[in-house]
Amino acid sequence: MARLAPARYKQLALDYGMIFVLVALGAGFSMATIRVGYPEDGGAARALARQIVADFGSGVPVLLATRDSAEGAGFASAFRERLEAEGGVVVGETQGTPADARRSLEALVDGQTLPQVIAGPQAAGSDVFLPGSLEKIHPALAEVPFVHPPGETWPVFLTQGNLLNVATQIVVIALIAIGMTMVIITAGIDLSVGSLIALSACTAAALIHWAAGEGAPADVGLGVVVGACGAAILLCGGIGLFSGVMLTVFQIPAFIVTLAIMLIARGLAYKATGGQALGSLPDSFSWLGHQDVGGIPLSVLLMVLFYAGAYVLMNYSRLGRYIYAVGGNLEAARLSGVPVNRVLVTVYTICGLLAGLGGIVMASELKSGDPKTGQLYELYVIAAVVVGGTSLAGGQGRILGTLIGAFIIGVVRNGMNLTNVKPFNQYIVFGGIILLAVLLEKMKERFVKA
Amino acid sequence: MNRITNWVLSSVLVAGLMGCGGGGEDRGAEGTGDPAPAKVIGYSKMNSNNPFFEVIAENIQAAAKEHNYQVRVVSAEADVAKQMDQIRDFVVSKVDAIVLNPADSEAIGAAIEEANAAGIPVFTCDLECTADGVKIAGHIATDNFQGGRLAGEAMIEALGEGGGEIAILTHDPAASCVKRVAGFDEVINTHNEGRASGTITVVKRLPCDGQRDPGFKATQDIITAHPNLAGLFAINDPGALGALAALEKAGKSDQVKIIGFDGQPDGKQAIKEGKIYADPIQFPDRMGQEIVHMIAQYFAGESFEPVRLIPAELYRQADGQADPSLQ
Numbered sequence: 168m169a170r171l172a173p174a175r176y177k178q179l180a181l182d183y184g185m186i187f188v189l190v191a192l193g194a195g196f197s198m199a200t201i202r203v204g205y206p207e208d209g210g211a212a213r214a215l216a217r218q219i220v221a222d223f224g225s226g227v228p229v230l231l232a233t234r235d236s237a238e239g240a241g242f243a244s245a246f247r248e249r250l251e252a253e254g255g256v257v258v259g260e261t262q263g264t265p266a267d268a269r270r271s272l273e274a275l276v277d278g279q280t281l282p283q284v285i286a287g288p289q290a291a292g293s294d295v296f297l298p299g300s301l302e303k304i305h306p307a308l309a310e311v312p313f314v315h316p317p318g319e320t321w322p323v324f325l326t327q328g329n330l331l332n333v334a335t336q337i338v339v340i341a342l343i344a345i346g347m348t349m350v351i352i353t354a355g356i357d358l359s360v361g362s363l364i365a366l367s368a369c370t371a372a373a374l375i376h377w378a379a380g381e382g383a384p385a386d387v388g389l390g391v392v393v394g395a396c397g398a399a400i401l402l403c404g405g406i407g408l409f410s411g412v413m414l415t416v417f418q419i420p421a422f423i424v425t426l427a428i429m430l431i432a433r434g435l436a437y438k439a440t441g442g443q444a445l446g447s448l449p450d451s452f453s454w455l456g457h458q459d460v461g462g463i464p465l466s467v468l469l470m471v472l473f474y475a476g477a478y479v480l481m482n483y484s485r486l487g488r489y490i491y492a493v494g495g496n497l498e499a500a501r502l503s504g505v506p507v508n509r510v511l512v513t514v515y516t517i518c519g520l521l522a523g524l525g526g527i528v529m530a531s532e533l534k535s536g537d538p539k540t541g542q543l544y545e546l547y548v549i550a551a552v553v554v555g556g557t558s559l560a561g562g563q564g565r566i567l568g569t570l571i572g573a574f575i576i577g578v579v580r581n582g583m584n585l586t587n588v589k590p591f592n593q594y595i596v597f598g599g600i601i602l603l604a605v606l607l608e609k610m611k612e613r614f615v616k617a
Numbered sequence: 618m619n620r621i622t623n624w625v626l627s628s629v630l631v632a633g634l635m636g637c638g639g640g641g642e643d644r645g646a647e648g649t650g651d652p653a654p655a656k657v658i659g660y661s662k663m664n665s666n667n668p669f670f671e672v673i674a675e676n677i678q679a680a681a682k683e684h685n686y687q688v689r690v691v692s693a694e695a696d697v698a699k700q701m702d703q704i705r706d707f708v709v710s711k712v713d714a715i716v717l718n719p720a721d722s723e724a725i726g727a728a729i730e731e732a733n734a735a736g737i738p739v740f741t742c743d744l745e746c747t748a749d750g751v752k753i754a755g756h757i758a759t760d761n762f763q764g765g766r767l768a769g770e771a772m773i774e775a776l777g778e779g780g781g782e783i784a785i786l787t788h789d790p791a792a793s794c795v796k797r798v799a800g801f802d803e804v805i806n807t808h809n810e811g812r813a814s815g816t817i818t819v820v821k822r823l824p825c826d827g828q829r830d831p832g833f834k835a836t837q838d839i840i841t842a843h844p845n846l847a848g849l850f851a852i853n854d855p856g857a858l859g860a861l862a863a864l865e866k867a868g869k870s871d872q873v874k875i876i877g878f879d880g881q882p883d884g885k886q887a888i889k890e891g892k893i894y895a896d897p898i899q900f901p902d903r904m905g906q907e908i909v910h911m912i913a914q915y916f917a918g919e920s921f922e923p924v925r926l927i928p929a930e931l932y933r934q935a936d937g938q939a940d941p942s943l944q
Contacts, residue, residue, distance in 0.1 A: 584707075
């Protein structure tokens with residue numbers, strides 16, 4: 168079919184063919200994670216309340232049990248409202264652990280207000296509400312049923328929570344992969360990004376602790392937090408700039424320069440925090456990693472924003488054209504007036520800045536600066552770029568392909584955790600998928616060109 | 618053509634994945650909620666290169682079978698960001714309980730808060746979480762301070778009246794290992810008090826990451842700087858075995874008495890052969906079993922002691938010779 172398509176579609180397929188792999192993986196993991204899930208939302212709560220009044224009559228005394236969570240609280244208020252509107256009575260309410268559920272049952276028994284029904288999400292109360300267990304608390308409870316919204320069969324992989332989870336998990340890799348794509352298109356490589364993540368995270372945390380002085384670091388103002396994060400990102404950008412200068416002015420191979428920087432930055436990260444993870448940071452520090460706008464995590468929005476910017480930069484700006492030109496043929500680019508050295512330095516600086524930003528996102532998620540984080544991330548980032556269709560030989564690559572590559576890596580990691588792939592096998596599967604994805608890309612290229 | 622290749626290769630990918638999923642796969646819940654589906658425990662272990670955590674994992678799985686729970690084991694590889702992702706995956710797939718060995722005592726707090734917010738109980742074992750404001754439903758570990766004291770007593774016993782210079786291989790990111798060293802130091806300091814000769818002096822403390830290779834390198838550096846070293850305490854067996862390799866290479870394994878910690882099979886073997894003097898041994902098998910029993914108590918709403926410390930026991934050469942589990 169693709170052969171008959173106009174050249175433009177052919178090119179699109181060539182650039183973003185990996186999306187088929189992503190969809191196939193998603194479909195595979197969806198099939199592998201089909202399970203019965205028990206809803207815990209307001210709609211299920213209202214339906215349950217109506218059902219109880221229909222089955223047991225109005226005026227029925229109900230013990231309402233939920234877990235101590237936001238979902239649980241939403242379930243409880245929706246259920247109570249609907250049940251009371253239908254004429255039922257909530258004689259007891261418990262929100263918490265199975266032990267809390269047991270205590271509230273015992274309190275009801277002591278107060279002689281036995282419920283006729285126990286209602287709540289399936290997970291509430293756990294084993295406490297099993298018939299045998301209820302009988303032991305009080306013989307009169309033996310006949311009291313625990314009713315919960317019925318199970319729904321649905322792939323766990325495809326739940327909204329999980330898809331957002333995948334997106335959140337790849338933010339750090341995907342952000343840095345933007346810079347790495349540019350670096351690799353210039354036929355370079357940057358091995359220092361994993362260490363820069365740790366350096367950025369630790370620098371920001373250490374600066375906040377330093378700024379707090381004698382006071383509690385958790386109480387510093389927003390200005391200090393923004394300043395510390397900005398300084399950490401700029402430091403990483405400066406290190407990227409340094410790498411760029413070393414490899415253009417002194418002609419040291421990028422592999423060697425960034426390998427050295429990788430070690431130096433890791434050491435500096437350990438020094439910044441004294442080897443320990445620095446925690447007790449202010450709440451504002453964790454916003455980026457924990458807040459959301461309309462259900463979409465801030466970090467994911469940041470990632471989308473950066474990809475939009477990078478797409479424009481790579482496709483519609485002079486710098487973008489220069490980056491492809493430098494990678495395609497360095498000498499030809501130089502002869503046609505491309506400021507090759509400036510382009511290279513810029514690209515490594517961008518990569519450093521983005522690694523710094525990635526470090527801030529990670530530190531924000533962990534609410535601490537940990538010098539051990541980010542190990543092997545350079546390889547995940549490079550894998551995302553290559554799986555996304557960028558050639559290590561330079562001159563070729565698409566920024567949105569990289570985003571797809573990052574998603575493939577995120578989906579595989581998440582999917583393996585959901586499907587109980589054993590830790591040892593995770594490595595094998597992960598490596599195999601990277602290999603197969605690139606192999607597929609190669610084969611497709613041949614078919615499209617043929 | 619192109620699309621066909623895509624699908625063929627993709628299905629190979631997916632089929633491969635499923636294959637590796639292998640046994641113990643979650644089959645989803647049988648029936649539609651009546652009887653209640655098997656409960657799922659998610660276990661994020663510290664790493665895959667320390668057999669200690671594998672023993673915990675095996676015993677969690679064995680004990681879980683008795684209670685008809687399913688267990689999903691993942692490995693954090695000592696990377697706290699990876700462990701956070703794993704906990705998030707457990708939370709979205711709504712496991713009934715989470716067990717973990719925190720990859721970092723402080724930084725894992727944010728992930729545990731997310732599990733707390735979803736109402737899923739978190740149990741820690743071996744290593745504890747020291748972050749503020751997190752709810753830990755239960756914790757089981759070795760009494761590491763008492764174990765460290767045993768290590769100190771073993772060191773005094775090994776060096777005899779002569780005393781001498783000793784070194785410690787530390788692993789400060791783990792609070793448990795800090796406690797071992799604290800217990801060790803306390804016994805050694807008490808021993809040295811008011812003693813004119815035969816004191817035991819700690820001349821060097823170096824991190825060994827709790828792993829063989831860094832332990833090997835650190836020990837090489839220590840004996841270069843302190844050729845008269847008489848003893849070495851490593852906070853776990855991989856560290857002690859790394860130290861042993863370095864001492865054997867330098868021809869100093871007779872001069873330097875090693876005290877390890879853990880009682881892993883190869884550590885015990887080295888004790889039996891007289892290469893390591895003694896280990897305060899831990900009981901990872903009991904840790905794995907008891908954490909599952911604690912979870913069962915939690916599910917049943919029973920009250921239980923949320924922190925359970927298992928005392929370490931000293932394991933010397935004679936214990937090794939009588940140990941049927943060794944060759």
